Amino acid sequence: MLSTIVNSPICRRVSRAAVLVAALSATALSPGVARADSLNALVWCDHADPALLEPFEEANDVTVNIKEYEGTGAGLAIVEQSQPGDWDVMVIDSIDVRRGVEAGLFAPLPEDALPMDDLFPEVRLDRFTTADGKRYGITEKFGYNTIGFNRNMVDVADMQTLKSLSDPKYKGRIAIYDYYLPVIGMAALAAGKKTADLTADDLPAIKDVLLDWKANSRLVGEVTASQTALATGEVDILVGGGEWVTAGLAKENPALDFSIPKEGGILWSQSLAMFADSEKKDLALKLIQYIMSPEGQARLATSSCYWGMPANSKAALTDQQKAVLRFDEQPDFLKRAQLYPAPDAALDKQMQDVWTDMLQAQ
Numbered sequence: 001m002l003s004t005i006v007n008s009p010i011c012r013r014v015s016r017a018a019v020l021v022a023a024l025s026a027t028a029l030s031p032g033v034a035r036a037d038s039l040n041a042l043v044w045c046d047h048a049d050p051a052l053l054e055p056f057e058e059a060n061d062v063t064v065n066i067k068e069y070e071g072t073g074a075g076l077a078i079v080e081q082s083q084p085g086d087w088d089v090m091v092i093d094s095i096d097v098r099r100g101v102e103a104g105l106f107a108p109l110p111e112d113a114l115p116m117d118d119l120f121p122e123v124r125l126d127r128f129t130t131a132d133g134k135r136y137g138i139t140e141k142f143g144y145n146t147i148g149f150n151r152n153m154v155d156v157a158d159m160q161t162l163k164s165l166s167d168p169k170y171k172g173r174i175a176i177y178d179y180y181l182p183v184i185g186m187a188a189l190a191a192g193k194k195t196a197d198l199t200a201d202d203l204p205a206i207k208d209v210l211l212d213w214k215a216n217s218r219l220v221g222e223v224t225a226s227q228t229a230l231a232t233g234e235v236d237i238l239v240g241g242g243e244w245v246t247a248g249l250a251k252e253n254p255a256l257d258f259s260i261p262k263e264g265g266i267l268w269s270q271s272l273a274m275f276a277d278s279e280k281k282d283l284a285l286k287l288i289q290y291i292m293s294p295e296g297q298a299r300l301a302t303s304s305c306y307w308g309m310p311a312n313s314k315a316a317l318t319d320q321q322k323a324v325l326r327f328d329e330q331p332d333f334l335k336r337a338q339l340y341p342a343p344d345a346a347l348d349k350q351m352q353d354v355w356t357d358m359l360q361a362q
Helices: 017-028 050-060 072-080 094-102 156-160 162-166 180-190 200-216 223-232 281-292 294-301 319-325 327-336 345-360
Strands: 037-043 062-068 089-093 138-150 174-177 217-221 237-241 256-259 265-275 337-339
Touching: 037 072, 037 281, 050 062, 050 281, 050 294, 072 089, 072 094, 089 094, 089 281, 094 265, 138 156, 138 180, 138 223, 138 281, 138 294, 156 256, 162 180, 162 200, 174 180, 174 200, 174 223, 180 200, 180 237, 180 265, 180 345, 200 217, 200 345, 217 223, 223 237, 265 281, 265 327, 281 294, 294 319, 319 327, 327 337
Parallel strands: 037 062, 037 089, 174 217, 174 237, 265 337
Antiparallel strands: 089 265, 138 237, 138 256, 138 265
């Protein structure tokens, strides 16, 4: 989903609500009565929600001690500074699972003990989550960087193509999410290119698209600023938005929606892995099994930090939650989605330079 040297796209999406969630989880995960056992997990903010963890803790008489991190590099740095056995479970970008395997961090997961057949096939991502015929990660949640919008303020038909982002009628009504990889991926799709095949030769065309979008935009902002601009009506369209923005705000503003345009969207995906030096592998596997269960998947998908699609197609979501997430449309969305660009260090630097040029353009 992203280069291994940049921040996680999900953790960069954390809204102000995450601060409250973190405070609540600190209380919820430090109960007054001692538990019989404990697990230590490196996670993203959606796993800090007590609504997700408390049922597992109570059922297994265990405390799940969590540490949130942002980006694969930061997570691996924490592991490097820890003692063997300090950590049991990790949430990691699906495309970075093999990086952990190559570092000798993860233990194989027993496929026969996991709901592999219930996963949306397109998000199994076996070429990233398996190695040498063994599974080391299982996708738990996914979604898209695409077009988020207020359907009361735009022509919804326009939102079915990336070309509309350059339409003069939307000038000054657009915000751009300030994270270069997914938005460069979107620009690549608009230029008719595949994210998996990008080279330096593609960057001039991508830059032209980005400059067109910038000229039409009102602001380029980090997650809170861009999300707030859409939610408050400062803008009507968010480039790089998706269900991670609109689903959690649907109750406050049901007019907020997202589309996967005909050119496609950029797929993000996160996985669960178990540490090879965990001394509690049986319990760690139980946590993974719980999160991958229909009930755990529903709680994870609707976490108060950010919503996303559950990887398990049998997630126990309500009809209303499915409608907000566009659950029934996922097979079509996934057919048109492409993974985050995963550039090497040289191309990544060039992409960042293109992004800087776009930011500085008047």
